[in-house]
């Protein structure tokens with residue numbers, strides 16, 4: 368069996384170099400902290416078997432206890448040093464200092480040094496981060512014999528017996544990690560090496576607990592498994608394929624047999640199963656007001672927010688999607704605006720806005736307004752629309768590629784393209800690639816890099832006579848390219 372050399376203990380470390388600390392902060396809601404620094408890594412190694420890190424099958428692999436105790440070490444707490452792989456949360460045994468502290472030796476961590484308020488707020492944050500998964504964040508030690516994960520939130524790395532290297536900065540946390548789930552182990556978030564910042568403590572806790580349950584470092588600032596700070600300290604496990612790496616993006620992830628990305632959310636869902644559920648975004652429709660009479664072009668304005676960040680906001684009028692605003696990195700933007708087109712038909716405007724977070728949880732807001740007067744018959748509406756309850760509503764598309772059209776909404780492809788040969792329903796293609804279009808179609812360029820699949824039987828253009836078929840065809844295609852305009856008649 369192929370074996371891999373894998374990180375068995377991975378850490379989050381504070382670094383005091385100002386050069387490294389100058390990462391720009393983009394998220395205005397993130398706590399600003401002069402002590403915040405760039406974390407660097409601490410690693411040691413163990414040989415383990417080949418592991419497929421793509422997903423985790425709870426049924427097949429047994430899952431893990433869903434109890435996570437956040438131990439502030441009141442009065443200090445003592446751990447016995449054991450060999451690698453022998454870590455035991457119930458008996459306060461850790462292998463992290465093995466090699467630096469003799470096996471059987473004892474180490475004692477000082478108690479959480481901040482006010483109870485900081486601990487409580489960190490717990491509240493942690494519960495929000497882990498809300499999508501079936502785990503229970505405990506503030507009291509489970510009864511003897513109950514298997515759990517113990518997330519120590521106290522002490523410093525030095526107290527645990529780890530030699531800190533001044534070049535590497537101060538170690539903020541460390542956990543035993545072998546690319547898959549380790550049940551009943553302690554992880555360490557060194558609270559007393561942190562500033563008094565519950566959101567940063569929450570990040571470190573989530574990061575170290577994540578390591579213990581099989582996650583590796585991610586080069587993406589919106590996820591707790593990152594070292595990056597430029598999108599703030601409040602981070603959530605993302606349902607997204609994100610690149611791996613601590614200080615730089617690595618071509619392949621460490622775990623997962625050559626996989627190039629990690630999806631932390633999917634992995635944790637596999638380990639624990641779904642929890643009570645993350646919340647959908649909050650959404651308030653600000654304009655137009657209910658039953659407002661709107662102008663020829665009118666703004667639709669909403670306030671959308673989500674503690675995880677907004678993924679996208681969609682605007683619909685009379686059931687037709689008219690605009691999508693996409694976000695990234697868990698943006699903290701809140702105001703979202705769409706200004707309608709003048710070609711929007713008069714009549715009742717049934718407006719619907721949908722705000723999504725990265726877990727595809729959606730909140731919807733609706734409002735009814737009036738543009739001009741309510742329609743009374745389909746003749747008052749635009750092409751491919753019918754009058755229904757006073758609103759001009761777009762009919763479903765019916766025309767296949769190559770068919771004649773006058774408006775995008777008629778086309779199954781959503782695209783009606785004009786040319787000197789008339790207007791046809793089209794799909795996009797890349798010119799110059801063999802087989803870019805189906806039989807009976809050719810890819811005509813609309814720009815240097817884009818094209819549309821155009822039916823080859825649309826008239827005289829291709830019926831080339833004379834001495835140079837190739838030259839004539841080329842000229843015809845160029846002519847067509849000049850007059851093709853990809854229109855988005857979205858109303």
Ligand SMILES: [Zn+2]
Pocket residue numbers: 377378379574578584
């Ligand atoms: Zn780490």
